[in-house]
Amino acid sequence: MTLLEACGVVKRYGHVEALRGADFSVDAGEVVALIGDNGAGKSTLVKVLSGVTAPDAGELRFAGETVNLSGPTAARALGIETVYQDLALAPDLDPAANLFLGREQMRRGLLGRLGFLDNRAMAERTRAAFAELGAGVQSERMPVGFLSGGQRQSIAVGRAAAWASKLIFMDEPTAALGVVQAERVLDLIRRVRDTGIGVVFISHNMPHVLQVADRMEVLRLGRRVARFAAADTSMEQLVGAMTGAIEQVDQGAAP
Amino acid sequence: MSSVATPSGTDTPDTPAAPDLARSPRRRRLIRVVTDSTAVIFLVLLGLVLVFSVLRPDAFASLNTVRNIAIGTSYLLVLAVGMTFVIITAGIDLSVGSVLVFSGVVAVAVMQRLGEGQGWGAVVAGTAAAVLAGLAWGLLNGVLVAKAKIPAFIVTLGSFGSAQGAALLLTGGVDQRGVPRELVTSVGTGRLFGQVPWLVVVALTVAIAGGVVLRYARFGRYTYAIGSNAEAARRVGVNVDRHLVKIYALSGALAGLAGVINLARFTNTTLQGHATDNLQAIAAVVIGGTSLFGGIGGMFGTIVGVLIPSVLTYGFVILRVQPFWQTFAVGIVLVAAVYVDQLKRAARSRL
Numbered sequence: 001m002t003l004l005e006a007c008g009v010v011k012r013y014g015h016v017e018a019l020r021g022a023d024f025s026v027d028a029g030e031v032v033a034l035i036g037d038n039g040a041g042k043s044t045l046v047k048v049l050s051g052v053t054a055p056d057a058g059e060l061r062f063a064g065e066t067v068n069l070s071g072p073t074a075a076r077a078l079g080i081e082t083v084y085q086d087l088a089l090a091p092d093l094d095p096a097a098n099l100f101l102g103r104e105q106m107r108r109g110l111l112g113r114l115g116f117l118d119n120r121a122m123a124e125r126t127r128a129a130f131a132e133l134g135a136g137v138q139s140e141r142m143p144v145g146f147l148s149g150g151q152r153q154s155i156a157v158g159r160a161a162a163w164a165s166k167l168i169f170m171d172e173p174t175a176a177l178g179v180v181q182a183e184r185v186l187d188l189i190r191r192v193r194d195t196g197i198g199v200v201f202i203s204h205n206m207p208h209v210l211q212v213a214d215r216m217e218v219l220r221l222g223r224r225v226a227r228f229a230a231a232d233t234s235m236e237q238l239v240g241a242m243t244g245a246i247e248q249v250d251q252g253a254a255p
Numbered sequence: 256m257s258s259v260a261t262p263s264g265t266d267t268p269d270t271p272a273a274p275d276l277a278r279s280p281r282r283r284r285l286i287r288v289v290t291d292s293t294a295v296i297f298l299v300l301l302g303l304v305l306v307f308s309v310l311r312p313d314a315f316a317s318l319n320t321v322r323n324i325a326i327g328t329s330y331l332l333v334l335a336v337g338m339t340f341v342i343i344t345a346g347i348d349l350s351v352g353s354v355l356v357f358s359g360v361v362a363v364a365v366m367q368r369l370g371e372g373q374g375w376g377a378v379v380a381g382t383a384a385a386v387l388a389g390l391a392w393g394l395l396n397g398v399l400v401a402k403a404k405i406p407a408f409i410v411t412l413g414s415f416g417s418a419q420g421a422a423l424l425l426t427g428g429v430d431q432r433g434v435p436r437e438l439v440t441s442v443g444t445g446r447l448f449g450q451v452p453w454l455v456v457v458a459l460t461v462a463i464a465g466g467v468v469l470r471y472a473r474f475g476r477y478t479y480a481i482g483s484n485a486e487a488a489r490r491v492g493v494n495v496d497r498h499l500v501k502i503y504a505l506s507g508a509l510a511g512l513a514g515v516i517n518l519a520r521f522t523n524t525t526l527q528g529h530a531t532d533n534l535q536a537i538a539a540v541v542i543g544g545t546s547l548f549g550g551i552g553g554m555f556g557t558i559v560g561v562l563i564p565s566v567l568t569y570g571f572v573i574l575r576v577q578p579f580w581q582t583f584a585v586g587i588v589l590v591a592a593v594y595v596d597q598l599k600r601a602a603r604s605r606l
Contacts, residue, residue, distance in 0.1 A: 073492050088490050090483035092550035093476075101480055102491030104473050115472040146602070 002064070003028045003167055003198045004049065004080075009058030011044050018044040020222035021058070026167065031189060031199045033209040036219035037242050042202050045219065046169050049200070050082045051075035063166075079165035083156050085172045091145030096126040098144055099159045129162040130154075133191055150181025157188050167198040174208050186212045206235050218242055218249075226250065293544040293556035295595060299588070300559050300566065307570035314573045322452060324565045329458035330355070330520070332561045333513040334536040335543075336465040337506030339557045341407075342540050343469070344482040344502055345549025346400065349411040351510040352532030353418035354392045358385035358514030359524045360422045363431040366438075378438045381518075386511040392418055393507015397500035407503075415533065422526060431524045443519035454516055461509065466554030478502065482549025538564070538585065542592045548600065563588060 004026050011019040019041045026032045036042050047053035049060070051069030060067050062078055069075050072082070089098045100122045106112035123141075144152050153173055160168045170189070174182040182205075189212050193199050203209050209216060216233065218226040218241040226241035226249035240246035308316040334351045341348045366381035392414055399410040442453045469475035477498050480488040489495045517525060543560030545552025564585045571581055 072490065076492070084490065088484070088487040090480045090487050090550070092479060092483035097476060097480070098487075101476075101488065102493050104476060106473070115468075115474055117471060117473055117476060119471075 001028055002026075003062070005061040006045070006049060007059045007061070009045065009048055009060075010056045011041075011048060011053065012056050017222055019048070019055070019058075022219060022222055023224045024049065024217055026198045026200050028166070028198050029193055029196045030214040031193050031201055031212055033201045033203060033213035033216040034219065035203065035206075035209060035216055035238065035242060040219040040242070041222040042219055043171065044222075046082070046171060046200070046202060050080060050169050052082075076163070078167075080167045080169070081160035081164035082169040083160045083171065083173055085175065089144050089152060089156055089159075092143050094141050095130070095144055095155050096123045098155060099126045099129065099162060103163070130158050133158050133161055133188060148181070150177055150184055153177060153181065153185050154188060157185060157192070161188075161192045161195075161197070164192075164197055167200070168192060169200045169202070171202045172204070173201070174203065174205060182208065206238055209238070210235065220244055293553060293559070296542060296544055296556060296563070296592060297559050300563055303563065303566050303570065307566070307573065311573050315570060320569055320573075322455075324562065324569055325455040325458075326452050326520070328561045328565045329452075329454040330513040330516045331532065331535055331539065332458040332558065333461050333509050333516060334532060335539045335557045335561050336462050336554065337509035338536040338540045339465065339543075339545055339552060339554055340469065340478055340502050341506050342482075342537070342545050342547060343478050343549060343552045344499060345485075345547075346407040346499070346502065347411060347537065347547075348396065348503065348506045349408065349533045350392060350396060350414040350418055351506065351513075351536055352529035353415045353422070354389050354507055354510035355514040355517060355532060356524065356526055356529050357392065357418040357422040357425075358388040358511035359518050360425050360431060360526075361385055361388040362515055362518060363433060363524055364425070366435055367431075367433050373435050373437065375435075375437050377435050381435070381438075382512075382515045385514045386508050389511020389514065390504055390508040393504040393510070394500065396507060397503030400503060401496040401499035411533075419530075422524070426524065426526065428526065430526050432522065434518045434522045438515075438519050439522050441519075442516070443522070454520060457512075457516060461512070462554055462558055469554055474498075474501075479550055482546075482551075484550075535564070538589050541596075542585075542588055544592065544596070546596045546600070547593065548596075551596070551599070560592075 002025050004024075006022065006024040008021045008023065009019050010017070010021055022041060022045055024034070024045060034042055034045065044053065048055045048058075049069075051072045051074050054069075060069060067078070069078075075082075090101065093101065096119070105118045105122050105125070107116045107118045112118070144155055147155070153176075157168075157170065157173060160170070173189070174185050177185060186208060189199055189201065193214075201209065201213055210230065210233070213230050215230060216226075216228040216238060217224055218228070218238065220242060225244075226246065228237065228241075228249065237246065237249070241249055304315075314320070334355065338348055338351065362381040362385035365384040366377040369377040369380050396407075396410050396414055399405050400407045442457065445453045447453060447456050469478065477488065477493055480493060481495055481498060485495050517529075521528075539560035540552070540557050541547060541560070542563055543552070543556030543558070545556060564581065567584050568578065568581045570576075571578055
């Protein structure tokens with residue numbers, strides 16, 4: 001089932017046309033890699049799809065219905081979460097505080113109404129959420145700034161997975177990571193997908209893309225120029241589509 | 256929160272293989288203690304008290320000294336409570352001393368117009384007026400910082416001058432007397448159970464309430480989050496601007512309350528006595544381990560940070576050391592405290 005679909009999205013910044021009628025689609029329970037060279041419009045498209053930026057033209061359909069995402073909050077209400085490239089964690093807060101930031105669980109009764117937090121419940125739910133994902137965050141009470149890059153990325157992905165019921169955008173989630181840590185994050189992405197959540201994976205790293213994606217959609221100069229199914233796609237084909245050496249390829253939507 | 260099922264056979268949370276600051280629990284605990292500047296600074300305070308007590312057990316280690324130090328720091332503690340919130344958001348409030356004076360002037364004006372300057376009604380009305388006057392300055396600061404995006408240093412430097420100027424304009428530069436007797440004899444010189452000065456009770460209550468809110472309430476959580484990474488807070492839907500306005504409003508309102516405490520103690524508006532309150536409050540907060548860069552800090556440290564300069568003053572007086580050494584020593588403590596903070600920041604990786 002097509003979860004989120006974009007048709008003919010246009011976005012201009014002054015005289016620059018970042019998106020010139022871009023199309024995109026992602027299904028539930030699949031990892032779609034969104035790839036393209038620098039300036040192809042990947043980030044702009046993700047901003048439009050996650051409600052951060054309003055498009056100048058084009059249509060977004062969520063589960064078949066036309067939607068108008070007024071902001072990130074509207075997207076979150078639909079079950080769409082985003083993992084930003086620069087993590088967007090608060091380094092001085094512990095994993096539980098980060099996981100629940102903006103969605104804190106309050107104490108029951110009067111204390112809760114006075115604005116007091118139920119830290120114990122949040123810590124427990126954090127532990128459970130990360131354990132279910134197999135994301136080993138062993139120190140719930142440690143400010144995340146003290147953790148390694150891989151652990152922090154796991155927390156960022158885990159946070160998105162914990163709140164997203166439908167779809168997660170991940171902007172370069174493996175960019176700053178070492179080999180082992182990147183593997184762990186890719187593994188995490190597969191597990192999220194296996195729960196039926198759609199994942200949009202934006203990356204420059206073609207080996208990672210080929211490793212984790214079920215499909216690839218290629219943007220060039222603000223348009224979708226190619227769609228590949230992962231199974232029979234080579235690095236050369238991807239690079240060819242990104243650079244324009246290959247003109248148009250369409251292996252269709254979900255296999 | 257959606258439930259996320261685990262594929263069978265892969266449910267062992269493994270440990271990261273990469274080199275990691277937080278590798279072993281013991282090592283982690285060590286890092287936390289060494290970099291916990293609040294613990295360090297509390298030991299410094301205990302050390303100072305111990306040294307002065309040993310050197311002059313007759314003069315320093317007395318209930319009277321404790322009481323005098325507590326009274327002397329009471330209004331500063333109230334200012335420092337607000338300042339702690341502000342600095343944790345990575346902001347600064349230079350206006351507190353001037354707002355204190357302005358609020359005191361407003362309070363005296365209201366009290367004199369009510370019941371000819373006497374009676375509990377005048378005290379309550381004057382206190383409310385002072386807190387509201389402080390709140391108004393705080394709101395102005397907050398709106399200019401959060402909405403107009405003017406750096407807090409400049410905004411509050413501006414209101415530092417304006418509030419002081421307004422207070423002088425209202426009074427023609429003459430200290431106003433006529434503080435109700437009820438206020439002076441109760442809060443000013445009275446004692447709870449005949450032992451604990453009411454000034455101290457009020458200041459400590461404010462500090463404890465502030466500490467509880469900071470640590471256990473959502474308001475405090477957002478305060479840390481904004482100081483730690485305002486953009487992250489914004490992205491998850493925290494209304495950062497509104498929270499910042501509230502923070503500066505809180506600091507202003509507490510400065511207003513401190514204005515009343517100041518009236519109760521000195522029985523007049525002390526127009527010229529608060530030019531360095533802002534720096535004293537900032538120093539106390541920073542000495543107490545709250546980071547000027549935001550995201551880190553706490554109220555217990557602030558209490559300790561308020562006490563250290565005062566303990567030094569008393570100790571030096573009792574030891575007949577020239578009191579000029581006090582500012583010298585506080586300067587060293589301040590710089591050392593910020594150095595410890597830098598070590599702490601270096602210990603955690605950048606994000």
